[in-house]
Amino acid sequence: MKAAYLEAIRLTERLHRQFLELIKSELDRLGIEDINNVQAFILFNIGSDDLTVGELTNRGYYLGSNVSYNVRKMVENGYLMQERSTHDRRSIRVKLSAKGLELCQIMDRMFDRQVAALGEVATEAELTSSANTFRRLERFWIGMLDYGLRS
Template sequence: MSLTHHSSNLIGGHETQESRTRHNFLECLRLIEKLHRRMLDIVKHRLDSKGLSDINSVQALLLYNIGDHEITAGDLRNRGYYLGSNVSYNLKKLVEAGYIRQERSEHDRRALRIWLSDSGKSVCNLVGELFDENLDMVKDQKLFTDQGVNELRDRLRSLESFWTDMLRFAE
């Protein structure tokens, strides 16, 4: 289904509540995708301003999500730290650039354990500071209250859980 598709549900020349809700729901889905792209643009701008041209915003976000953890490459997807299809490419690039350290697991030689190097931690901190600054600005401009942020998170988690269940129980 295309998010831009719109079927008109008019009664007596007026849009119905159901059609407005559908339109608003689809707009929310477009906005979530657009917000994610904008966030990556903001991360890229910060990387560029610090002269970090050997890493892209997706890779920086991956470092941020790994943080202080020591995990396997498979954990990145399982924990939702990486949503793209080319996680091995990005990990390889981050290892080559010295942002991630890796070694084979002692218990399962097929699994690679990964963690951030000092330069990886530096990028992680840079992204964390950027997010903190953005949250402060959002709150200063009264775009969200603490309660509003919590409510938005809860609603998005509910939707994510709903769709996860749909996929899990689909036949």
């Protein structure tokens, strides 16, 4: 069980890196140089939502410690618009600009192409089963942190 558990962890990290490389490849192919792959994926996950930076992190749309830096760069490069919350002046809300929406549509078409090619790799049922396993692992790890079950 331990070997399978550790292999699943290694694969998860490797898959995430490979996925980000796919996004980078698409950006390079299109000559888009003012946003990186992580920022583009954050942008895609924001979609039509209007979120705070904290909500980006809480929803799991971003992995890492530089979310504020990435948001600032996306605002500077015209992909995001930001404004102070009317309810809490300390909180800044972000949403996609027209340029951000355009990139989001480009990424959506990229994902459509990937899904069309996925039939050779996995079925929808297999992907759903994998996602369910990942959710259970996520809950397990959260439980380990929440209940002090760390060794």
